[in-house]
Amino acid sequence: MENFVWHNPTRIIFGKGVHKQAGEETAKYTKKVLLHYGGKSIKATGTYDAVVQSLQAAGVEYVELGGVQPNPRLSLVREGIDLCRKENIGFILAVGGGSVIDSSKAIAVGVPYEGDVWDFYKRGKSPEKMLPVGVVLTIPAAGSESSDGSVITDEEHQDKRSCCADFMYPQFALLNPELCYTLPKHQVAAGGADILAHILERYFSPNDHTDLSDRLCEGAMISLMQNLPKVLEDPKDYDAWAEVMWTGNVGHNGLLGRGRKEDWSSHGIEHEISAIYDIAHGAGLAIVFPAWMRYVGQKNPDKLCQFAVRVFGVEAEGKSKKEILEAGIRHLIAFYKSLGLATTLTEAGIGDDKFSIMAEKAVIDGPLGSMVPLEKADVEEILRLAL
């Protein structure tokens, strides 16, 4: 096990009705917020009204900025920064999923910075401070509600980049599984694949002696894979939603990756796909992961075999490592398919014409991943395996 620091200060308030605490929680920090959100859905479901009423009841003034899209845009972030400066706003309340939260974090690091916020994403410059952020989560997927990172897209240059800092955790996050009842099925499936991917990226590590975190990851994956089909079958199954939403949080709050190198190459590759093709991030991950597993399994099969045996109950006796890991990959693909997700680029209508530039961009900051570090040629091969 490697030395590590574990510190996640976000206060998670979880359960039925908790989104109505938005005003009360926000009022602990400020009397004026930027209310940042996506589009029509939070208005159609009543979440918007409930949050606004809660802010008003708590005496918190709000300025609105809607319009966040999946793969949140740099242009809107810049607009939010200008708005906060103009309105003298010191707190961002994100009402939405990972895109809204990441856009909020980007605005929050941009406001106190004199230069352009894209510096923190594109050029590897580290932010030094940010405005505090609160979250009302409506989509369990990204885990950004208690993570230290943000991913946004420079839509003009089709460039999707991340920024992390140890003060980028939201102050609080309100997680009410009831808000998930109205999510479209494809969004539930893609979100579920994203949650699973966050756990897989931590699970696949070059480190030995990571018994506890291996077991925690495996337990979280099994629980997730048992409950996701339930919410697709019955979108008002509170208990199943609670498991999915809580797993989305625990899977990305940092705990499951302590003491080990994490991988994250599948995320890196997927970011290049969704930067160009505007596929949902989780849907892209369901395509990349099986191909990544096939490729790295040739070089480092043991952890993939453990995954197959412990998570999917693959019987190892009498099988070669290759057969065991292939069985695990088949189970994973079957799981993605059961959610209604495409598991190849071809199914998603994506061809091979931009593989070279995607692979080039994916490794622009150096080799991807840790279990098997990947150069440009490796990434191209994985993309080909994903066709």
Add this chain to the structure above:
Amino acid sequence: MENFVWHNPTRIIFGKGVHKQAGEETAKYTKKVLLHYGGKSIKATGTYDAVVQSLQAAGVEYVELGGVQPNPRLSLVREGIDLCRKENIGFILAVGGGSVIDSSKAIAVGVPYEGDVWDFYKRGKSPEKMLPVGVVLTIPAAGSESSDGSVITDEEHQDKRSCCADFMYPQFALLNPELCYTLPKHQVAAGGADILAHILERYFSPNDHTDLSDRLCEGAMISLMQNLPKVLEDPKDYDAWAEVMWTGNVGHNGLLGRGRKEDWSSHGIEHEISAIYDIAHGAGLAIVFPAWMRYVGQKNPDKLCQFAVRVFGVEAEGKSKKEILEAGIRHLIAFYKSLGLATTLTEAGIGDDKFSIMAEKAVIDGPLGSMVPLEKADVEEILRLAL
């Protein structure tokens, strides 16, 4: 799943050599500390010297108070409170295990309080503030390094009581598995039983629909039970110690019990045993748990069966619930025995002469536990089953 709040602000700094960061971390809060510890062991192992050198290097003045014993005494807590007031100290650095940390927390809530600190333990009065506390952990067992509670004993009245508050988390905790190399085998075994008990107390719950936390608990228990025998076999097995120490922390930082009622009746019963007989807390738990399981298993067997099947791999097919849960209990007893622990009161030299008064005290604040709430007569029966 029940509504819950999850917030644990303690910064865990984990790994080789991290105890030498004590001065640097303490200096972020204060220039003068109470250095609180137990007896000779931290001096014999060099931990004391390393911590003192680290404080000196960081320019932090220290006043010492050693002498903390297992089941930490109220009288020493009162002495510490007087010392902090006299020396105008605003920060306690605990160097030791759960007893030292709990004694430190008791001093920390006592200093700013005008009345007697025992009010918070005995009479259910809630503290309103405390001095900040930092920890150098030398024994992985109690999990107090990032919990919100403290347990101390009024030795004059043989009364062991706890106090909890949401601000009672230490500011930081330095966890170096190397510091465990010199622990006596019995202390390792009792500490391991305590870690396991913290997970069991959360696992056994009357709530349904706790899939994720069930799986996390099961994974943590399996990992712990695989690694404890390794450290008993080879006390310098860093990797195994790292698993044990990290499990001790994760098992009691609160996460594994979110969304469910926890039980804690075995702890309640054990506190009455160790208040009178001065047996190590973990050793007492190894005696109470099998008896508690036998008793509550008659009334609520399902979770005990799940425990047997998932944690010990008991084959359920063709067996009655009673047979399955009995098999689980047998495995648990065998595990305790493999650590060299007594699993009955008789083996520990404890008779039945004080059962009535112990049971009376155990339920003084109302029925114990949640999976099956226990009255005085139930506690007496469990004690008899433990003979």
